[in-house]
Amino acid sequence: MSLRHLRPAQQPQTLSRMALAMLSLATGLSITVASLPGVPGGAALAQSQSGGVDRPALSVEAARAAANRILAAVKSRDPNLRYSQFSEELKAVSSPSMVAETMRTQPQLLSWKLLSVQRGLRSTTVEVSLNTSAGKREVFLVLNGAGQISGYHIDLADQAPSLVAIKFVTALSTGHFISARGFLSLELQGEIDVASLQARWQQLQRQTGDFVRINKAVEAGSSADQHLVLVYTEFNRLSDSLFVILNANNDIIGIDFPSDPIVPKQVR
Template identity: 65%
Template sequence: MRTQPDLLSWTLLSVRGGLASTTVEASLTTSDGVRDLFIVLNPEGELTGYHFDLTDAKASRVAADFVRSLSRGHFISARSFLSLPLQEELTTATLQSRWMQLQRSTGNFVRVVRVIEASQSDDSQLVLVNTEFNRLTDNLFVILNSNNEITGVDFPQDPNPPQKAPAPAR
């Protein structure tokens, strides 16, 4: 913490509940300038990850284009973003089925809100695609190899149903 720039002010940009996580976006004004912060919370409200926004790079563009292809019903095009081994595993029909199953829980696709390059190693990169549907917003996790081919996609399978907000204290 001592090596980080001083926090001068902050602005909460959004809080979006998803199937298995909640996304919080904030803009931080620091002694080094403005930085956007992306936080992911689990259903218990515990921090499961955070990332400072980076300029879109090639991997994030691939992940966003993949999700946009799915959202337009272009499943053959979406499948072309996958690595060859993953294409063998996921047929066009399987990809379509998983996307449709996701939308049964989330509602219809509205837009890609933000694309975040969450982590990177020598041979892979994790990209979070924060995606808005008409009932909620959720993160799709896309893993790419060093050739920017998609090697893994996490479509939430076990959604957490919306829960009632607690009654306000009196």
């Protein structure tokens, strides 16, 4: 089975006019996929993401061995072992206790099957079929030249776009930036690292105040290729809408955090 080629983002010209007008107001904290015609997600990552280790990509055999070690650690639910397999970039925004907290919310991994392996310049992407206590799921593991995990992406094509957007914002709001980045397409992960995603969320909260809750998520526009979801989010100073753009596979290919959030009105 070959590695699925994730399509590069296109301009959402077929979204509703109102949705596009709203989206045009959300500038300054925008994250979108660069145009990468003909370049699959794994190759884009290989050219831009080495996980802080300047080494050539793993061989197919070494990548399969590293993926098996990582998945064995996930199955063991050992947070210290799991954390030790992170790249330096991921370690900088995580800790064993955060890994343990994340593991408590995830289904138990029962078994797995390695599918395809795609080598880039400095990273290797391994496609895996997981059998978990919640059912089957496909995941793409991105490994650096040291055999450490520097990124991943879970296939959520069978879920509603609004639910994926809610899960993404929930991960951001709880400080689980590695998990949040896993909702991004592999192409978009090649454009933004975990530290940058964390910085942009923190920059938003400097304007809005601390996160309080997600009120609802609404699919404001859609086409055959893309969905625009507005996540109505309450902060302690004000409430605002976060824009999340997903492709047909429910991979997040664009994010807009408003640079000029709605100013809270005075009580009359």
